[in-house]
Amino acid sequence: MCCRIGDWLNYGEQKYGEMYSQALDATEYEYGTLANNKFLASKFEFSRRRENLSHAHHAEVASLEPEEASNKPLQVDQDAPF
Numbered sequence: 001m002c003c004r005i006g007d008w009l010n011y012g013e014q015k016y017g018e019m020y021s022q023a024l025d026a027t028e029y030e031y032g033t034l035a036n037n038k039f040l041a042s043k044f045e046f047s048r049r050r051e052n053l054s055h056a057h058h059a060e061v062a063s064l065e066p067e068e069a070s071n072k073p074l075q076v077d078q079d080a081p082f
Contacts, residue, residue, distance in 0.1 A: 006041025009034060 005027070012018045023034050040059060 006037035
């Protein structure tokens with residue numbers, strides 16, 4: 001869900017110049033949560049997102065280069081206990 005909200009914020013900023021004011025009114029999220037979601041959505045294009053990984057997993061690898069970040073979640077997938 002985090003990336004969907006982040007995508008919405010990125011779209012609104014690009015299309016209308018708005019970033020957070022309407023999102024703060026329309027959701028129960030605080031500014032910091034919205035900012036984090038927006039950042040993660042900008043770091044991971046749709047094809048690189050892993051729905052089975054948490055927001056925390058994506059945040060953990062967000063500072064890595066795209067190739068390195070793409071490999072890191074795969075290791076987490078393989079180690080998952082399910």
